Amino acid sequence: MRIKINISFILFLFISTYLGFWQNALVIFFSVLLHELGHIIIAKFFNIQVLEIQLYPFGGIAYTENISKYGGRIELFVALGGPFISMLIAIAFYFFGKHLSLSSTIIKYNTALFLFNLVPALPLDGGSIVRNLLLSKHSYKCATKFMTRSGKILSILILLYNISLILNRQITISYMTVAFFIFLGALREEKNCSYIYLLNRNNKKVKRLHNLHVRQLNVSEETYIRSIVEQFSPGNICRVMVFNEKGEVVKELCEADIMDGFLKYGYYGKIKDIVK
Structure with a gap:
């Protein structure tokens, strides 16, 4: 398994450090890393091979073997692993780490990471969770279509929010960047679902x-x-x-x-x- 930092995250860390926010950048880096390790711990529990972790400023992606072939339940548990770790970190620092200088930043970012990733839209964890809850009554393709559509709508809303901030003279492209990666992720999920059953039709069934x-x-x-x-x-x-x-x-x-x-x-x- 290898850990790969996306170029957008490298730029984010560099700019944050240059502006004097290196401590916040460090908190974000380790929060995202631990979030993805939550997915990996659950994947390893089910003996699923983890290939790579890619880190982004707003979260990360753990690339594993095609876990969709195992059915909805295992993919559901793996998707819950990341938000669960983020929630535990926020709770732990809220009750036991308030005396630390960066505790408020740790609590704030991990709470945001937890809540944002539970939004029912692919490629976020919440999209994977809801998709697998839908599999008892819908096909994988149909459930994926519901969630990728939500992902595209979410990316458009985030983009519009960024534009509104710019119009109000708050110059930032951070939300725009998030919207871009969410939209690309939704397209990737949409494309991949067409091949999942063909590639794994008899796998473990x-x-x-x-x-x-x-x-x-x-x-x-x-x-x-x-x-x-x-x-x-x-x-x-x-x-x-x-x-x-x-x-x-x-x-x-x-x-x-x-x-x-x-x-x-x-x-x-x-x-x-x-x-x-």
């Missing part, structure tokens, strides 16, 4: 069938295969019932049948191609 929620999808022979694939989620099993024009069950298909058909017949393949 066979061993955990008795632990997975079963969803029934009712389709017709004219249904496009791709529309069924988009409803799959790593954390549950879908049973596909194929009906004809008379409303009679023609065949029952499993996820492997659908995925094999998708790979064989392509983007415009239909369920009838599999059934025949």
